[in-house]
Amino acid sequence: NEVELLRNSSAKTENILKGQISELNQKAALLQQEYTESQEKSNRAQKTLIEKNVNILEEFESFKVKSEMNEKNLESLLSQKNNVISELLDKNTKLHNGIKEVSVEKESLKSQNAALEKDQAKKEKQIKSLCSEIELREKKIIVLQDRLRYFEQNSSSPKRKKIH
Numbered sequence: 001n002e003v004e005l006l007r008n009s010s011a012k013t014e015n016i017l018k019g020q021i022s023e024l025n026q027k028a029a030l031l032q033q034e035y036t037e038s039q040e041k042s043n044r045a046q047k048t049l050i051e052k053n054v055n056i057l058e059e060f061e062s063f064k065v066k067s068e069m070n071e072k073n074l075e076s077l078l079s080q081k082n083n084v085i086s087e088l089l090d091k092n093t094k095l096h097n098g099i100k101e102v103s104v105e106k107e108s109l110k111s112q113n114a115a116l117e118k119d120q121a122k123k124e125k126q127i128k129s130l131c132s133e134i135e136l137r138e139k140k141i142i143v144l145q146d147r148l149r150y151f152e153q154n155s156s157s158p159k160r161k162k163i164h
Contacts, residue, residue, distance in 0.1 A: 003127050003130070006123050006127075007123075007127075010116065010119070010120045010123065013116055014113070014116060014117075014120070017109055017112060017113045017116065018113075020109055021106065021109050021110070021113070024102055024105055024106045024109065025106070027102055028099060028102040028103070028106065031095055031098045031099050031102060032099060034095055035092065035095040035096065035099065038088065038091050038092055038095060039092065041088065042085075042088040042092065045084050045085075045088065046085070049077075049081045049084070049085075052077060052081075053077070053081075056074055056077065
């Protein structure tokens, strides 16, 4: 029973760890996908901002004279650009850190799994050793039972036979 309990416990633990590793792999994949989408969004935003800046420069060169309002608009666009870039960089950093954390957790679970597999192998060796010892003892019991029967058969005297 103890052997079965150890086997069941070890198998359950292994299944739990495999499930956790699978969940972490799924989370890592989602984080990687979000990171990729964020990069694409950042590239589109940068392209859009570059196009806006090019248009603003073309207008500036074509008219040569800007009013105070145009200068404020330009400053506003540059501020928005910097804010968007800053936000995207922050999001990218957070996603990158999330991916790192998942990788660390994944490695930790891998090492835990390896330790459990090593422990399971050790327990299986112990089980095999116990089974071998049980088999040897069973063989000894059979030999002793055979000897006892032989002794009983050969040591019974005629007097005993008459009494029975």
